[in-house]
Amino acid sequence: MLQRCKSSGAFIFYPRVAAPGTGSTDLEWVQASGLGTVYATTVIRQRPPKADYNLALIDLAEGVRMMSRVENAPPQSVRIGMRVKAKIIREDGGPLVVFEPVM
Amino acid sequence: MQDAFPRGRTAIVAAATFGIGTTPGFSSFDLAAHASIKALAQVGLQPKDVDGLAIVVMDETLSTLNFAEYLGIQPRFMDNTRTGGSSFQIQASIAALALEAGQCDVVLIAYGSDQRSAAGKLISTSRPSPWETPYKPLRPISSYALAAARHMHQYGTTKRQLGEVALAARKWARLNPEATMRDELTMEDYLAARMVADPFGIRDCCLVTDGAAAVVIMRADRARELNPRAAYLLGAAHETTHREIALMPDLTVTGTAAAARRAFAQARIEPPQVDVVELYDAFTINTILFLEDMGFCPRGEGGRFVADGAIAPGGVLPVNTNGGGLSCTHPGMYGLFTMVEASQQIMGVCGERQVAGVDIAVSHGNGGELSSEAVLVLGSPNTVGHS
Numbered sequence: 001m002l003q004r005c006k007s008s009g010a011f012i013f014y015p016r017v018a019a020p021g022t023g024s025t026d027l028e029w030v031q032a033s034g035l036g037t038v039y040a041t042t043v044i045r046q047r048p049p050k051a052d053y054n055l056a057l058i059d060l061a062e063g064v065r066m067m068s069r070v071e072n073a074p075p076q077s078v079r080i081g082m083r084v085k086a087k088i089i090r091e092d093g094g095p096l097v098v099f100e101p102v103m
Numbered sequence: 104m105q106d107a108f109p110r111g112r113t114a115i116v117a118a119a120t121f122g123i124g125t126t127p128g129f130s131s132f133d134l135a136a137h138a139s140i141k142a143l144a145q146v147g148l149q150p151k152d153v154d155g156l157a158i159v160v161m162d163e164t165l166s167t168l169n170f171a172e173y174l175g176i177q178p179r180f181m182d183n184t185r186t187g188g189s190s191f192q193i194q195a196s197i198a199a200l201a202l203e204a205g206q207c208d209v210v211l212i213a214y215g216s217d218q219r220s221a222a223g224k225l226i227s228t229s230r231p232s233p234w235e236t237p238y239k240p241l242r243p244i245s246s247y248a249l250a251a252a253r254h255m256h257q258y259g260t261t262k263r264q265l266g267e268v269a270l271a272a273r274k275w276a277r278l279n280p281e282a283t284m285r286d287e288l289t290m291e292d293y294l295a296a297r298m299v300a301d302p303f304g305i306r307d308c309c310l311v312t313d314g315a316a317a318v319v320i321m322r323a324d325r326a327r328e329l330n331p332r333a334a335y336l337l338g339a340a341h342e343t344t345h346r347e348i349a350l351m352p353d354l355t356v357t358g359t360a361a362a363a364r365r366a367f368a369q370a371r372i373e374p375p376q377v378d379v380v381e382l383y384d385a386f387t388i389n390t391i392l393f394l395e396d397m398g399f400c401p402r403g404e405g406g407r408f409v410a411d412g413a414i415a416p417g418g419v420l421p422v423n424t425n426g427g428g429l430s431c432t433h434p435g436m437y438g439l440f441t442m443v444e445a446s447q448q449i450m451g452v453c454g455e456r457q458v459a460g461v462d463i464a465v466s467h468g469n470g471g472e473l474s475s476e477a478v479l480v481l482g483s484p485n486t487v488g489h490s
Contacts, residue, residue, distance in 0.1 A: 013234075014233075014234045039253070039354075040249040040250070040252050040253040040256075040354055041249070041252055042245050042248040042249050042252055042300045042301050042302075043298075043300065043301040044239065044240075044241050044245060044299075044300050045297075045298045045299055045300065045301075053239065055238055055239070055240055055241075055245050055249070055300070056249075057249055057348070057349050057354075065349050065350070066234065066349055067234060067235045067238050067240065067347070067348070067349045068238055069238050076301070080252065080253065080256040081256075091237065092237065094237075096237050096238075
């Protein structure tokens with residue numbers, strides 16, 4: 001789900017009580033497409049035996065950007081411009097939105 | 104409306120550092136006090152002569168109150184601007200306005216940190232983000248790494264070009280007896296350094312040190328009497344674009360671009376007139392981004408610009424002449440150190456690393472994660488007709 005301003009149609013992330021810039025409070029929750037593109041990516045290096053992991057900024061099809069990570073691919077193989085799709089996993093006791101490459 | 108600034112009406116008459124490196128046994132305020140009395144003594148002043156105080160430290164949010172009490176003064180002007188590493192340039196710009204308005208006569212800006220001795224790492228006093236923390240970012244390193252990755256993607260910037268920034272900083276540091284890292288650094292050393300967050304290895308990242316800095320600012324009439332080589336404030340501007348890196352509009356363009364445009368216009372200068380540039384180099388990509396933002400090279404050309412020693416000693420543009428955050432010192436918030444170095448370059452007191460005939464020096468601050476950017480243009484007496 002993503003927040004959207006009814007009057008302007010603009011999507012908002014992260015969620016807040018008023019639209020950035022206008023202060024408009026006519027916000028609604030709508031189903032997100034789950035589709036996005038990698039805007040920037042890095043690999044957080046760990047000392048073995050802990051595994052390196054990906055950290056990325058994802059441009060969502062709706063026009064907003066969020067931090068996340070790309071899974072189901074070696075962290076070094078994630079490329080800027082890669083098309084990705086969201087999935088919701090459980091981690092550290094809660095739901096978490098991560099992405100995987102669109103084949 | 105174009106923003107106005109009292110160009111040349113105030114000046115930094117004294118600038119000092121203290122305790123750079125590892126200084127066990129001193130608190131942040133102990134270190135800041137040492138730097139402050141050292142700076143004040145340069146022009147024959149004592150703490151009781153200060154009636155305007157600006158300070159911000161990592162480990163005390165009410166630091167203006169603590170430090171005024173510590174120094175035994177009751178200032179009539181106080182500023183505790185807290186935008187991270189850019190706080191000090193913003194404090195200087197506000198101080199210039201307060202001095203010009205006659206709200207105070209002698210402003211002390213001070214900073215101190217014992218973070219290396221106390222914690223051994225960057226102390227964060229900012230609350231964790233619910234939108235970032237679950238993905239385990241290595242803040243602030245990974246945020247800057249994302250910007251570097253984006254710059255490399257868009258403009259073909261290379262790891263070796265990032266390395267040129269680290270090598271130039273180290274060459275300057277080798278000329279600065281106060282610098283923390285003075286061993287030779289080769290491109291091979293740089294490329295072999297342990298990776299932290301791609302494309303950054305440890306030599307792309309600033310140091311974690313103790314250290315303190317202080318500057319004294321007053322109106323030009325008295326400044327002229329106390330220091331014939333004072334550094335005059337010609338322009339000062341800042342710009343904030345975001346807090347979290349995901350909300351930065353474009354990871355290859357920082358608020359420095361708008362801040363520099365305004366500060367340079369206030370100072371009535373163009374980039375080619377700048378003699379030394381002291382940038383907030385928390386990471387190697389910073390130097391490349393900020394040189395582009397300030398117009399020292401075209402957008403996207405920063406990586407190629409810094410190659411072949413262009414910003415190192417003997418290069419076309421002296422950048423970070425104290426060794427920067429990468430090789431001199433980075434005690435949590437580094438911004439005041441760029442102001443000290445820019446001032447001292449104008450005062451002509453930098454010893455082996457002194458650049459000849461500095462008339463215009465730029466001091467830059469960066470806060471958060473490329474979030475809050477501040478530019479201060481300083482000029483020699485020549486630039487304000489007091490030669």
